[in-house]
Amino acid sequence: MLNSHETESNRCSLSQLAPLEAILFDIDGTLCDSDPLHYIAFRELLQEVGFNGGVPITEEFFVENIGGKHNDDICKILFPNQDLQKSLKFMDDKEAMFRRLASEQLKPVNGLHKLCKWIEDHGFKRAAVTNAPRENAELMISILGLTNFFELLVVGGECNRAKPFPDPYLKALETIKASPEHTIVFEDSVSGIKAGVAAGMPVVGLPTRNPGHLLMEAGANFLIKDYDDPKLWTALEELDSLAAGTMVTP
Structure with missing residues (x-):
C-alpha cells in the first residue's frame, strides 16, 4: 500500500506521456491572469444595463457563472429572457472594454516564458486552445510575445462545440498531428479541464x-x-x- 507521500508523487507524475510530443495551453487565466480584467469589464457594463438591480456583481458570481465559459453560454446565464442578438451586442461591448484593459495591464503567469523556452528547446508541438473570441486571443498572445511561439490557435466558437466539450482540443490534436497519449494540457477553469480530460489528455491545473x-x-x-x-x-x-x-528509480 502506498503511503501519502508516494501517492502524491505518483499523482504529480507525467511519466505515462513519455515520449512527450505536444503541449496545449488555454489562454485566459493560464497564460495570463486575465480574469480580473474580464471581471472589471463585466461588473461595469452589467451595472450600466441595470443587471441585478444595478448592484455590482461579486467576484464569486463571476467565478461561478462566467469564468471559462463561452460567450453564447454566458448570454443564456445572464440574460435568459433577452433577445440573443441584444445579448451578443452586450458581449461585443464587454470584449472591446476587455481589450482596452488588456492592452494596458496584461501580464504573463510567473514562469511562462521559462516554460515556453523549455518547450522550444525540446522541439515540442504546441497550440493555444481557448473559448475567448479570436480577436481577444490574438491580442493576448501578441501582448505576451508568443505570436511566433504557437503553431496553432483554436477558438472554441469556431468549432462545432466549445469547451467543456472536447471538440477544440480534438481539433488541435488533429491539426498539429499529435497523440493525446503524448500531450499535456494546461488549464485554469473547470470547463477547460473537463474539455481536456474528455479529449483523452492529462491536464495540469x-x-x-x-x-x-x-x-x-x-x-x-x-x-x-x-x-x-x-x-x-x-x-x-x-x-x-x-x-x-536514464530514469533512475529511488
Missing part, C-alpha cells in the same frame, strides 16, 4: 482565480501555483530522463 478543489474535481491530474512551481519541473525532468533512457 492552475488555480489562478478558480478554487483548486473544483479543478481537481473536474479531473486535473495535479495543480501548480504557476510555471515556476517545483512540482511541474520535477515532472518535466522525469519526462526528460525517460526520453533519454
Whole structure:
C-alpha cells in the first residue's frame, strides 16, 4: 500500500506521456491572469444595463457563472429572457472594454516564458486552445510575445462545440498531428479541464482565480501555483530522463 507521500508523487507524475510530443495551453487565466480584467469589464457594463438591480456583481458570481465559459453560454446565464442578438451586442461591448484593459495591464503567469523556452528547446508541438473570441486571443498572445511561439490557435466558437466539450482540443490534436497519449494540457477553469480530460489528455491545473478543489474535481491530474512551481519541473525532468533512457528509480 502506498503511503501519502508516494501517492502524491505518483499523482504529480507525467511519466505515462513519455515520449512527450505536444503541449496545449488555454489562454485566459493560464497564460495570463486575465480574469480580473474580464471581471472589471463585466461588473461595469452589467451595472450600466441595470443587471441585478444595478448592484455590482461579486467576484464569486463571476467565478461561478462566467469564468471559462463561452460567450453564447454566458448570454443564456445572464440574460435568459433577452433577445440573443441584444445579448451578443452586450458581449461585443464587454470584449472591446476587455481589450482596452488588456492592452494596458496584461501580464504573463510567473514562469511562462521559462516554460515556453523549455518547450522550444525540446522541439515540442504546441497550440493555444481557448473559448475567448479570436480577436481577444490574438491580442493576448501578441501582448505576451508568443505570436511566433504557437503553431496553432483554436477558438472554441469556431468549432462545432466549445469547451467543456472536447471538440477544440480534438481539433488541435488533429491539426498539429499529435497523440493525446503524448500531450499535456494546461488549464485554469473547470470547463477547460473537463474539455481536456474528455479529449483523452492529462491536464495540469492552475488555480489562478478558480478554487483548486473544483479543478481537481473536474479531473486535473495535479495543480501548480504557476510555471515556476517545483512540482511541474520535477515532472518535466522525469519526462526528460525517460526520453533519454536514464530514469533512475529511488
